[in-house]
Amino acid sequence: MQNTIYGLDLAKRVMQLHWVDWETGEIHRKQVRRGKLLEFFVNREPGLIAMEACGSAHYWARELGKLGHEVRLIAAQFVRPFVKTNKNDAADAAAIWEAVQRPDMRFVAVKSVEQQSVLALHRVREQLIKIRTMRINAIRGLLYEFGMDLPQGRERGMKEIPGALTELEGKVSAMALDTLRQQLKRLGELDKDIAAIEKRLLLWKKDQEDVVRLMTIPGVGLLTATAILATVGDMKSFRSGREFASFLGLVPRQSGTGGKVRLLGISKRGDTYLRSLLVHGARAVVNFQINNRNPWIDKLRSWRPHNVVVIALANKIARTIWALLAKNRQYDPNYSPKVGVAA
Template sequence: MLTLFKHLPPCLVGMEACGTAPHWARAISALTHDVRLISPAYVKPYVKRSKTDAADAAVICEAVSRPQMRFVPVKSPDDQALALSYKTRSLMVAQRTAAVNTMRAHLSEFGIISRQGLIGSAELVSLTRNGEERLPDLARENLAEVADLIEAVEAKIAQLDAKLADIVKKDERCRRLIKVPGIGPVAAGTLIALSGDMKRFRSGRDYAARLGLTPRQNSSGERVRIGRMSKAGNRDLRVLLVLAQMSVIRRARSNPPRISTWVLDLMKRRPSLVVAVAMAAKTAGIIWAMLTRGEEL
């Protein structure tokens, strides 16, 4: 394919964004072509009937020529490597959660219950290792294997956190983002790695909409209908910001003076998760301003 593009005059090349798209976009761009990546969700509306390679190519050509089309930025190898670090950590956390849930479910069958969260998982591992009398020997041996898996994954997560903390310390943008309430080193690095070029968003609300934190609309004429949050865009970043603001809400309940009156009033009228989503959308705007304008919090 690269041989074909070598013999073509510089032209516009449209591609659907996928796992291998950044590599091919960089390779084709090196041959003086203008490569633009399009989200498959934005290509789909141009599909007419049957799906074939020729039909897909025609649809992409139609989509890439639209003046209002939004394109996916092409990541550099360094940006991809940084994003891979945070995705690897997410994989480790998911594996730990699965192992803890497995142990919790098996122990509950023997009438052994503990608290949820990391504290509860530590209690479960301790019960398994300390010779719980309610557990048969065979069950104890099998659960010890699960406990070993949990501890091994936790050690890997700790190593990744230390490595990511070093990366964050060297990045001036991450050091500024850490000052945002609820944003820690891992969250700051993830936002930098997965958000791409923030200047392509016209405002903080555009960035919040890109993360799916703004409500859907089904409006017509003078009738305005506002629905639930759209959940569009990058799920990891959306979940990250919402969970970060949930932690802020938990701290606010124990120390109300340290949070804005806007949040306190909202907490009186709305459920915690709704408040967290509203705070996450506002935080997305703050992050956009800090990264595009170089502002400090």
């Protein structure tokens, strides 16, 4: 007997189900409230449940997996082409049911609680950095209105702010200066919060051998290594290093017709956060080439623009990460792939 396939459209309160009875061919559509979803599936034979990889999808995937069902997550952009006419919950559930049966469909790996916990730290840290940057720029702009020109850069600017406020005493109203000093104090609190998150990631790293191995790659630090492990999980889900680089949007877009294919700029698909970490790491390696010569980078810099070299190195780092995790290897800076010799 073939296992039943369910298309499940998630929502905050009311879920929509779509499935077909394989014996009778009858199409079923059913709305299930959030609190009754697990109760519905616990009384049914194990089947295949497909969902969009949206908010709370990983939680439901873990819970339904505990009941013996096979769960597959599909990226929303792969479901949209199967939606017929108007978009509604029933049409979405039917589209998910249709999409999961495509033989070439790609799925999103279900994240564990630990993976999502680490990603939560990264998301909070990223948000705090954005808030800190906005606050520094706001203070810089306000002081500029009073004739104070602060130097560029966060650290240099922060060192100059207290002196600028002291210099403005007697020239600017006390209420404005007190408000700016209060904002400066909050910047210090943001720095402490960001440092605390990084300390927690550092403690988690000690128990993760894979993180330690990844950090031996030039351009890969604590943030990049922990974010990759928390996002990807099992690297063997990618068939090659190029597929992993493509997942990160570090390969060229293609545009072609009539047998002619043009390679454009990088696709920028996939996880923006991971891609930015890899690009920043690659940029740091390229910028410090004077002290640590790398023939591959030097040769590329001789005929390609600086930013192109950075992206190329980020792509290479992504492939190296895949090789280390998928094949359980240690990083070797002198490694060169073996080339087969034709008989």
